[in-house]
Amino acid sequence: MRESLENPHPAEGGGHFGGGIHVVGLAPGADLAGFRAAARRLIAADVAPENIVWQTEAPSLFGADSAAADGPPLRLPRAVTELIPMVVPHRDPERYGLLYALLWRVVHGERALMEVASDPLVHRLHRMRKAIARDLHKMHAFLRFRRVPGEGRERFAAWFEPDHHILEAAAPFFVDRFRALTWSILTPEGSAHWDGTLRYGPPGRREDVPDGDGFEAGWRDYYESTFNPARLNLDAMRAEMPRKYWRNMPETAAIPALVRAASARAQAMIEKEPTMPAKRDPVRAVAKMSQDEPETLDALNAIIARSEPLVPGATQAVLGEGPVGARIAFVGEQPGDQEDRQGRPFVGPAGQLLSRALEEAGIDRREAYLTNAVKHFKFTLRGKRRIHEKPTAGEVSHYRWWLDRELGFVAPKLVVALGATAVLALTGKQIPITRARGPADFGRPFEGFITVHPSYLLRLPDEAAKAAAYQAFVEDLRRVQALAA
Ligand code: URA
Helix, strand or coil: CEEEEECCCHHHCCCCCCCCEEEEECCCCCCHHHHHHHHHHHHHCCCCHHHEEEECCCCCCCCCECCCCCCCCCCCCHHHHHHHHHHCCCCCCCHHHHHHHHHHHHHCCCCCHHHCCCCHHHHHHHHHHHHHHHHHHHHHHHCCCEEECCCCCCEEEEECCCCCCCHHHHHHHHHHHCCCCEEEEECCCCEEEECCCEEEECCCCHHHCCCCCHHHHHHHHHHHHHCCHHHCCHHHHHHHCCHHHHCCCHHHHHHHHHHHHHHHHHHHHHHHCCCCCCCCCHHHHHHHHHHCCCCCHHHHHHHHHHCCCCCCCCCCCCCCECCCCCCEEEEECCCCHHHHHHCCCCCCHHHHHHHHHHHHCCCCHHHCEEEECCCCCCEEEECCEEEECCCCHHHHHHHHHHHHHHHHHHCCCEEEEECHHHHHHHHCCCCCHHHHCEEECCCCCCEEEEECCHHHHHHCCCHHHHHHHHHHHHHHHHHHHHHHC
């Protein structure tokens, strides 16, 4: 980032940030760190938006790099801090000026400005944020890796042309999804490389990414098997999957043939399955589930693993874990971030606390059965962090049928409900834990026990309260152990 002061009226003088026009040069692309630093400094120096020229893409015409001290951090409403990284990647050269105008107004008293959707500045920034969200979605959905031929470690590469400067914002998604592979994403503006460490580099060329391979056939087969001819809507398809991405996507080769065959296939589907639900609706979904009567825990798990999350976003369904016939089964709420990534229940911070408490209470975790009321992680994004969101009562009831079957197959002597969501799943009622803690009757062929969820212990603010609550939790688990003996 470069800053310089062009004083159009030398007589007005002033040092850095004195009077006149301030020229801020930011790095090409999305220079979030540069913008933040400059904005802090300019706000601290009380420089109004109209006195700043934000230079992007080209080197500054006005010279020297600034070594000015950083300004103090700004205290901003969350809606503003979340918006900034979602607008900085926009291609609009005015993006930094608009964001600075927003910051200026917020720090000058308009704290709730982001809530005024009709304000022209807010409206425009919202539109820019949406454009970035769309661009990220397209990159996440339409980027395709190809195997790079050569000796040594298997490597993959993908070519993509985003509309905005989103490479750095998009790359962590691919790290999450393809953590075990070594890959590069090349774009006309820069590249990202993953081999256990994420690095960014210079622009790439389409020719550097090989054409089709066997890996591609997999994508194409997958697309063909998931293509639903009854849902064919060419306009929506073109809008969602713009042609410019088609050439990077092996499965698009299958589209013309699938489109030609669509009406005949749709007719066949209608004749074969006249009651197919028109849209996803929890009541129908439950009715549909009860028709697939699995005969073993593995068969049930296969159904769960194939199912779509009720709220989109989760990486995978997290299945229960532990031996069939376990004496004790624990039911939690839903997988968290770590569980969603690893595909196993209770492996994140709350799970680790549970393991410790089980050990203290003399319960061998490997001999118990651990599962959740809801099988998919539900979250909201805060920047890059996925923040757990509590499932609604409707979502819990959607998953109840699975939980009932699951516990039926495991047939434990005693089931422990960890927290209120598990109680709701097992009883169908909202019951405060403080009132119901201890032995419980879930009206099933197993004994019941209600205690707190381990994440409640993690959230307690004060260390003394935490220690006392932890001891009470271990005490509960000792009772569970005695009851199940
Ligand atoms: N919390 C839960 O309820 N379940 C998990 O698997 C992890 C955290």
